[in-house]
Amino acid sequence: MKILLVLDNLSSSCGANVGIVYELARTWVERGHEVYCLTRKDRFHDIDQQKAGLLHMVWSFDVTEDDILNNVTKSDKWIHLSATGKAIFELTHPVFLQKMIDKKFCESSEIRNEYRKQIEKLFKERSFDAAVAVTEPFYIADALASAKVDTDKYVIMMDPYTNNPSTTDRTRKKKLAREQHVFESARKVFTLDFVGNDMNYLSEELLGKRVNFCVPKVKKCGAGRSDDGATVVDSEKIDFVYVGQLYEDIRNPELMLKIFTRLPDNYILHFYGGGCEQIVDKYKEILGDRLVIHGWVSSDESALAQQNAxxxxxxxxxxxxxxxxxxxEYINTGKPILNICQIQDCPSIPYIQKYPMAVNIMPMDNDNNIVTAMISDRDLETMAMEVQAFTENYQGKIVEHDVIENIYSDCISENVADMMLEEMQK
Structure with a gap:
């Protein structure tokens, strides 16, 4: 098959969704299929030549909208600027304001329309057996749905859209219409299990196009994992590692940080990533050297940090x-996992319950709407005791990889890639 992937970007910092699809594409190439890519680029997202080298060909186009926005919004000054300061800046910079309005209220219509034009232009020059749009952002799937091209269209959907927490009552009707449009134009929509299971707002006909899959990040033995045995434990220090982006509204670190204020002094918390700077800075003053902020690092440095944790x-x-x-990724390492849940029906629980060395930590009076400031001292003390007991029991141990492969066979990238190929070839 000749498969065209339509991606948000193909940079070295491409994000989890594109990284997952890149691994799927690797399997498709190994199976003898031709995989091509259409993507955008800007000054923050240059094409990763190593990734591009795997594919048969990559086409890219420039996006000025993101350059204008990212020059400002990715700066430390903007991140720490007050809401009033941001409003003043927007009002005194009309081009920036116009781009912000387009992104927030029109879902980046300029970029969406450019993607549609680029897809149609490419199909005039070449033919493909399948075109696969990868979300997020959702406008990529919307652009493929609107493109007038003669091929089977597919979507790989790894984030909710209509049921996204950012959806308001005012925008829900418009988002639902777009999602229905994407489903109607697609032959199949591949959805992560916890996304696809939360789509009861769609008709039975459209749900018939849905194909659920598990997060395909478990690697086969010898593929990106070292099995040199258990971690050597320094009795003077126990390193806890968190890697990822933090968000005040949906992934707030305050519960985790409050728990650490109740843990022994030799428990060291390492942060790799960014977000929630004000909250993290507040607890840096409390925890001191016990909170180590590394910021954003390369994927290799991230992997090394996980290996050494x-x-x-x-x-x-x-x-x-x-x-x-x-x-x-954590599961793939075989290391002990502290799984901090903020709601009772957390989608991580079905994954983590199967893992031999993990513990779920959540407030006992959890009502699916945690307000960290309202968690009682007794509840915090109970959670801290759970963490300490788990740490004393499992620190330095490792789960053998053949055990992980057996438990999580539906999360092995090659298996998921083969399932998708089978669906596309029906």
């Missing part, structure tokens, strides 16, 4: 249809 921390979202894909 005594305990890995998975900080979950406060919504039921989004899962940090980093959890499956």
């Amino acid at each position: 005594h305990i890995l921390i998975n900080m979950n979202n406060s919504i039921k249809n989004m899962l940090p894909s980093k959890l499956i």
